[in-house]
Amino acid sequence: MTRAQVLGAGVAGLCVATELVARGCEVTVHDPAPRPGPHGCSWWAGGMLAPLCEGETAEEPVVRLGREAADWWERQGVRVDRRGTLVVALGRDRSELDRFARRVPEHERLDPGGLATLEPDLAGRFDRALHVPGEAHLDPRAALICLRDRLDRSGVTFATEPGGSADFTFDCRGLSARDVLTNLRGVKGEMAVLRSTDIHLSRPVRLLHPRVPLYVVPRPDGLFMLGATQIESDDRRRSVRSVLELLSAAYALHPVFGEAELVEIGVDARPAFPDNLPRILRRGHTIHVNGLFRHGFLLAPALARMAAEAALEDTQPELMHEDHG
Template identity: 80%
Template sequence: MIRARVLGAGVAGLCVAAELAGRGCDVTVFDPSPRPGPHGCSWWAGGMLAPFCEGETADEPVVRLGRQAADWWARQGVTVTRQGTIVLTLNRDRRELDRFARRVPQHARLDAAGLAALEPDLDGRFDRALHVAGEAHLDPRGALAHLRDRLEQDGVTFVTETGDAQGLTFDCRGLAARDHLPDLRGVKGEMAVLRSRDIHLNRPVRLLHPRFPLYVVPRADGLFMLGATQIESDNRKPGVRSVLELLSAAYALHPAFGEAELVEIGADARPAFPDNLPRISRQGDTIHVNGLFRHGFLLAPALAQMAVGMACDDIKPEFWHED
């Protein structure tokens, strides 16, 4: 039996642990915090499994490999909502919608009636939109908690101290791994959570804007996650300007958000390499799995399968990087 340890219990570390446990390995996960929480970058994710929309700016592997994510999370017992994504623009930004449509061909065009049929609470607010049907979303915090609990039930050990353990190690520590991966950089993402009983959405909505694009992801109990900021910074504190732009864009999407309860504001720095693609590399007995950028829940399953496949089957992974 292969014995392995995983450093980090964010989305990358938990996915690697799940793949190892699925192969019958003896797995220990080391993380300074006993449970998923705001200390981890994954806590602040949007949870959109939207490979086609991400393909507007991301490279081809993000689209191809990201298409596997919804099925992987569903197999872990996580609730995955498969209602697609709505993409909108304000009237003055119509060119943004046309540009997006050219770059993301996996869409259906909607007129006002078609949009109202999918999202009744947006009736009368927009006269055209795109529906990217082959996408999904999940609640990232619920997914992290569920996967951790399931791994414990499957015999994976979680500890808060690394100790002096030796042997096969998967380092999934995000930016904390810059002691071994010096070309990692931080990309700050900011988010807000609102609660409103006056609006209901069935699926994530992306509001395109040339300066501050917005996505709104519905969650349970009237909650909505707002996000989209992408700032080259290691700073983990929300900025006033970015948060104001998020809230203003949400109000432009629907005035009901102006009366919503502001539940939470948060930020974190996501680990990224210069090309914004993840990497798998090896230094002795340590396999580094890192650089998920803004695609944590979307690409972590595929990256975990590659890393474990390399360790167990000696298969060179697609995202292999020679240090």
């Protein structure tokens, strides 16, 4: 039996471990923390499985590989809500909606009546909108815990200290891997969680803005995740300006958010390579899976599949780089 060790238990590491177990490997996962939690970048994700919307700014592989995500997460027993994405803009930013529509062709245009049918609580707020039906979302924290528990039941060993030998090592440590991946950089993202029983949304809503775009993702128990800023920095301090901008944008989406409970404010730095595309980098029997940028839950399933195939089937998958240095 092939023995594999996975370094890092964020979304990338847990997805890689899942793919290795499915191929019959004996797997050990090494991470300083025993369980998923706020110490990890993945904990602060939005959980949008929105490859089409990401195609507004992302490269083609993000769109194509991201289409695998929703089915993959469902196969792991994670709840995935497939209600699409709603895209709106304030009156002064209507040109942003037109620009978005040109870059994301798989959408439906909604008039006020169509918007009211889709999201009744936004009725009368916008005179037009876009609906991207082929998208989904999940609760990232529930997804991480689900994968962790599933791997536990599959006999995977979890260790807080590295050690032991393996046929292959999969390095999925995110920014911590800068000790060997010197071209990784941090991209700071901030988010807020609100609670309100006065508004109901069935799907993620993107509010377009030329400077401060916002997405609102509904979660169970009246929670809404607001996110997220994108700042070229690995500074993990929470800034007043960014939080104010998030909350102001949410208020612009619907004033009821002004009365919502502020439950949580979070920040972390996402790992990215210079081109913002993830990479699978092979150095002998060590395979690095990194640089998922803002697409962790969207791209980790495809990257994990390709990394496992590279090790066990000796393939040369897309986004893979050989390094003999």
